[in-house]
Amino acid sequence: MSETNKYDVVIVGGGTAGLTMAARLRRARKSLNVAVVDPSEKHYYQPVWTMVGGGIFDRSVTEKNEKDLIPKGVTWVKDAVTGFAPDANQVTLKSGGTLGYRQLVVAPGIQLNWSAIPGLAEAIGKNGVCSNYTYDLVPYTWETLKSLKGGSKLIFTQPSTPIKCGGAPQKIMYLSADHMRRSGYLKDSSIKFMSPGTVVFGVPEFERTLKKVIKRYGINFNTQTELIAIDGPAKKATFRITNPETGDQHEEDHSFDMIHVVPPQSALDVVRESALANAEGWVDVDHGTLQHNRYPNVFSLGDSAGTPNAKTGAAVRKQAPVVVASMLAELDGKTPPGGYTGYSSCPLITGYGKLILAEFDYNNRPMPSFPFDTTKERLSMYILKKHILPQLYWKGMLKGRA
Numbered sequence: 566m567s568e569t570n571k572y573d574v575v576i577v578g579g580g581t582a583g584l585t586m587a588a589r590l591r592r593a594r595k596s597l598n599v600a601v602v603d604p605s606e607k608h609y610y611q612p613v614w615t616m617v618g619g620g621i622f623d624r625s626v627t628e629k630n631e632k633d634l635i636p637k638g639v640t641w642v643k644d645a646v647t648g649f650a651p652d653a654n655q656v657t658l659k660s661g662g663t664l665g666y667r668q669l670v671v672a673p674g675i676q677l678n679w680s681a682i683p684g685l686a687e688a689i690g691k692n693g694v695c696s697n698y699t700y701d702l703v704p705y706t707w708e709t710l711k712s713l714k715g716g717s718k719l720i721f722t723q724p725s726t727p728i729k730c731g732g733a734p735q736k737i738m739y740l741s742a743d744h745m746r747r748s749g750y751l752k753d754s755s756i757k758f759m760s761p762g763t764v765v766f767g768v769p770e771f772e773r774t775l776k777k778v779i780k781r782y783g784i785n786f787n788t789q790t791e792l793i794a795i796d797g798p799a800k801k802a803t804f805r806i807t808n809p810e811t812g813d814q815h816e817e818d819h820s821f822d823m824i825h826v827v828p829p830q831s832a833l834d835v836v837r838e839s840a841l842a843n844a845e846g847w848v849d850v851d852h853g854t855l856q857h858n859r860y861p862n863v864f865s866l867g868d869s870a871g872t873p874n875a876k877t878g879a880a881v882r883k884q885a886p887v888v889v890a891s892m893l894a895e896l897d898g899k900t901p902p903g904g905y906t907g908y909s910s911c912p913l914i915t916g917y918g919k920l921i922l923a924e925f926d927y928n929n930r931p932m933p934s935f936p937f938d939t940t941k942e943r944l945s946m947y948i949l950k951k952h953i954l955p956q957l958y959w960k961g962m963l964k965g966r967a
Contacts, residue, residue, distance in 0.1 A: 571665035572600045574892070575656060577646050579603025579631055581878050581962070582672035582867030585885045588636040588965030593889050600640040600664065602656070608634050609700055610958055612878055615733055615914060616951065618697040618706030619740035628700065634963055646673070649839040651860045668862045668892055671841060671848045673833050675729050675868035675876065681829040688797030693823045697737055709823045710741055715750040717822040720802060722792045724829040725761040729868050729876045732766075732911040732923070734758075734827045735775070741825075742782035743916035756784045757819065759804055761791035770931050770940045771913070771923045778915045778942070792826065836869055847871030852927065853903035854891045855884060861895055864888050872907065873927055879910030882962055908932055912950045920947040
């Protein structure tokens with residue numbers, strides 16, 4: 566292998582986690598020869614796609630050119646990884662080449678499995694079938710929402726798989742309900758949330774407030790109910806409902822004028838099928854150090870990491886400094902210090918001008934960053950989400966400064 570395709574650090578993925586790591590590593594040790602592998606021309610700030618779907622932002626504010634975000638001194642390998650060979654310290658590329666490394670950071674994100682629900686791939690983006698989970702689709706959510714009138718039937722779904730931004734399925738529902746209220750159509754419309762889970766939200770302190778929000782909008786919140794098929798032209802969705810006491814299951818069809826679908830998600834196939842994966846397909850890392858449990862020179866963070874925290878950009882912000890410390894310790898022959906406690910943040914938009922800032926750890930214990938009760942709906946937290954966090958992302962996280 567020639568020196569031109571061997572690096573001190575190879576980072577797989579040029580999203581939030583990959584770019585944040587590249588910037589932090591360059592700041593921590595400039596001598597490291599770092600490469601980021603990602604085929605994408607564009608980079609997206611996905612946390613505000615809910616606001617795009619709710620008509621607050623145009624999607625263009627979430628998009629930048631990937632080449633403009635690669636940290637100075639970092640090599641961008643504009644290619645896709647198609648295989649991992651951790652015993653040889655190599656990754657293979659779609660173009661046919663290989664990259665060697667001293668250390669590997671696996672951060673390619675998460676895979677959206679549209680075809681996992683029969684009819685969804687064919688239905689999405691028309692006939693009122695919406696999703697805020699891609700840049701191409703998100704404008705259609707607002708287009709559909711603003712076309713609704715009184716007597717409309719709105720359905721919002723969540724899959725049984727892990728997903729990025731676990732609160733996103735509910736956020737767009739609350740914005741939609743508030744839009745219908747402001748338009749005068751809420752009282753004679755029907756809003757249903759279909760969740761395969763057993764609770765509204767996994768942290769009781771925030772769930773209490775969300776239940777009040779649900780009651781305020783008159784939302785019918787259904788648990789242990791999962792979307793299993795959709796017929797776009799017929800505007801019919803089929804759900805599997807599990808009886809919580811007996812475990813018995815039956816199917817029900819529900820009609821809709823608008824349905825917001827969150828696709829089932831998983832680790833990328835290339836990760837899931839590799840030696841790096843755990844039993845569930847995610848990168849098998851220690852939950853505190855984010856170092857691989859079998860390959861000490863491999864690390865992972867972000868959506869692809871096999872950690873039980875909520876998969877959010879806020880989690881990456883807390884994970885990245887821990888991974889940098891772990892990597893430098895491994896290079897220097899020391900024990901990684903650890904320190905990641907599962908922190909994640911879910912800014913739960915509950916209406917226009919209202920937001921609950923949910924911050925919590927692995928054990929679903931609140932971890933507030935502010936010295937006031939963040940379980941309440943607040944305008945200040947909405948302003949934080951709308952105006953401050955995007956700047957923190959572009960000018961702080963991706964620069965290795967925050």
